[in-house]
Amino acid sequence: MTFKKWMVTTSLVSSVLLLNACGQTSEEEPSPDETAQEEVNQNEESQTTEEPDDEDQIENDEDSNGSNASDNEDGEPSDSVDNGRPQLDLEEDVLEPASFSVLVNKQYSLPEDYVPDNLVTVEVPTVLPNPEIKQMRQVAADALKEMFDTAETSGIILHARSGYRSYQTQVQLFNNYVNNHGEEAANKYSARPGESEHQTGLVMDVTSESVGLQLTEEFGNTEEGTWVRDNAHEFGFIIRYLEGKEDITGYVFEPWHIRYLGPELATDVYESGLSYEEYLIDRGINIEI
Numbered sequence: 001m002t003f004k005k006w007m008v009t010t011s012l013v014s015s016v017l018l019l020n021a022c023g024q025t026s027e028e029e030p031s032p033d034e035t036a037q038e039e040v041n042q043n044e045e046s047q048t049t050e051e052p053d054d055e056d057q058i059e060n061d062e063d064s065n066g067s068n069a070s071d072n073e074d075g076e077p078s079d080s081v082d083n084g085r086p087q088l089d090l091e092e093d094v095l096e097p098a099s100f101s102v103l104v105n106k107q108y109s110l111p112e113d114y115v116p117d118n119l120v121t122v123e124v125p126t127v128l129p130n131p132e133i134k135q136m137r138q139v140a141a142d143a144l145k146e147m148f149d150t151a152e153t154s155g156i157i158l159h160a161r162s163g164y165r166s167y168q169t170q171v172q173l174f175n176n177y178v179n180n181h182g183e184e185a186a187n188k189y190s191a192r193p194g195e196s197e198h199q200t201g202l203v204m205d206v207t208s209e210s211v212g213l214q215l216t217e218e219f220g221n222t223e224e225g226t227w228v229r230d231n232a233h234e235f236g237f238i239i240r241y242l243e244g245k246e247d248i249t250g251y252v253f254e255p256w257h258i259r260y261l262g263p264e265l266a267t268d269v270y271e272s273g274l275s276y277e278e279y280l281i282d283r284g285i286n287i288e289i
């Protein structure tokens with residue numbers, strides 16, 4: 001069997017430093033104190049920066065997670081026979097901005113002119129006043145509401161903090177960082193426009209009153225964060241930046257950042273124990289990390 005190799009055309013010269021994928025949020029938060037605190041957090045997190053490991057590390061991680069390498073030994077991830085896993089055209093979709101399975105990270109950025117269709121305001125409790133970030137694509141907004149409502153039946157009260165983030169907003173954030181800290185620091189610590197997964201309209205940062213409605217790693221230890229970790233996939237979301245996968249994803253552990261992939265794919269990714277990047281590689285998709 002043949003495997004059509006494809007080359008990445010969108011690879012950018014990008015920082016490999018770890019940073020908080022959701023932290024560039026000063027536009028959402030007019031308070032200079034909050035902004036400053038987030039920047040402090042980013043800098044602190046960046047101190048733990050490591051260079052991404054090579055593919056050997058990925059393979060090791062996959063092995064440790066019990067992945068079945070034989071799934072893709074024929075090199076055809078979209079083959080109709082794939083041990084019951086989701087039938088996906090991942091090979092094409094990971095580079096299609098409007099696809100639910102699009103890959104967005106520091107190597108694969110979204111185009112400047114990409115604005116998702118069907119952005120709607122989420123119908124769940126929100127934290128911040130900025131109308132832009134209360135938006136998600138319709139299907140993701142519906143799934144989010146279903147997830148929040150289901151959580152509430154178990155006494156779990158979730159809050160939505162930051163969803164859609166436009167390219168232009170990302171430009172403003174980057175420029176703000178340059179103005180405040182200089183271009184060199186911005187290049188090291190601030191995400192470049194187009195690199196935020198929030199631009200897909202498929203992402204929401206969720207939090208709880210138990211962590212003061214903030215985006216903090218502590219959320220992962222709360223009852224609410226644990227519930228999200230264990231149940232989000234059933235509604236089509238994954239925790240995008242896993243603990244221990246920093247070298248792969250390029251971001252620190254973010255138990256609050258959930259990414260919509262659809263229930264079938266999200267469940268498969270969840271059950272794999274892999275980061276989305278690793279999962280795609282495991283499915284035979286030739287991505288660069």
Ligand SMILES: [Zn+2]
Nearest residue numbers: 021022205257
């Ligand atoms: Zn986020």
